[in-house]
Amino acid sequence: MATHLQGSLFDQTDELRLGSLAGLRRTRLGRGAWIDVLPGWLSGADVLFEQVAAEVPWRAERRTMYDHVVDVPRLLSFYGVDDALPHPVLAEARDALSAHYAEELGEPFTTAGLCYYRDGRDSVAWHGDRIGRGAREDTMVAILSVGAPRYLLLRPARGGGETVRRPLGHGDLIVMGGSCQRTWEHSIPKTTRAAGPRISVQFRPHGVH
Numbered sequence: 001m002a003t004h005l006q007g008s009l010f011d012q013t014d015e016l017r018l019g020s021l022a023g024l025r026r027t028r029l030g031r032g033a034w035i036d037v038l039p040g041w042l043s044g045a046d047v048l049f050e051q052v053a054a055e056v057p058w059r060a061e062r063r064t065m066y067d068h069v070v071d072v073p074r075l076l077s078f079y080g081v082d083d084a085l086p087h088p089v090l091a092e093a094r095d096a097l098s099a100h101y102a103e104e105l106g107e108p109f110t111t112a113g114l115c116y117y118r119d120g121r122d123s124v125a126w127h128g129d130r131i132g133r134g135a136r137e138d139t140m141v142a143i144l145s146v147g148a149p150r151y152l153l154l155r156p157a158r159g160g161g162e163t164v165r166r167p168l169g170h171g172d173l174i175v176m177g178g179s180c181q182r183t184w185e186h187s188i189p190k191t192t193r194a195a196g197p198r199i200s201v202q203f204r205p206h207g208v209h
């Protein structure tokens with residue numbers, strides 16, 4: 001796939017390297033939900049972006065909306081428990097997250113969902129990851145973002161309260177935890193500002209979707 005990401009557009013370094021997770025900062029959202037944020041967790045991510053964009057088997061989905069079938073405005077790929085991830089640094093990231101949250105989460109991150117946002121017209125609507133255990137149990141979803149910066153928005157699922165806006169840039173990490181998938185919703189809104197491509201890698205425990 002043509003990625004339109006010019007090399008070193010985002011990075012100051014060529015060395016692909018994960019930083020320490022000790023720098024994660026937690027924000028409590030209320031209703032038992034929280035987010036941990038670590039800007040610039042992965043440095044040298046241009047190489048990762050280019051390789052993942054070009055080599056991952058991206059698929060376009062269509063979904064029924066009222067009486068129409070519409071394109072899902074982003075491309076997707078999924079790596080299950082036994083699948084090799086498309087770049088070794090993603091396995092390193094998953095294992096570092098599993099080790100860091102071992103006590104609090106009580107289980108490892110095992111799957112990776114990848115999303116490719118081709119430009120500012122691609123997006124994901126408000127939702128919680130509630131197809132699996134996230135509907136009933138506290139859990140965590142860790143997102144590594146590479147490529148063009150986009151906003152991740154969060155709002156209480158039952159309405160009321162303020163929308164939280166978190167910019168996610170090249171190499172940034174955000175972890176949604178506690179009741180976040182049940183009691184809050186999140187989205188990546190479209191943007192009319194010129195936005196280049198972005199890849200989001202979501203690490204989840206088994207059975208959370």
Ligand SMILES: O=C(O)CCC(=O)C(=O)O
Nearest residue numbers: 115124129143186188200
């Ligand atoms: O693009 C992102 O970082 C968020 C993706 C997401 O919320 C999802 O795929 O469920």
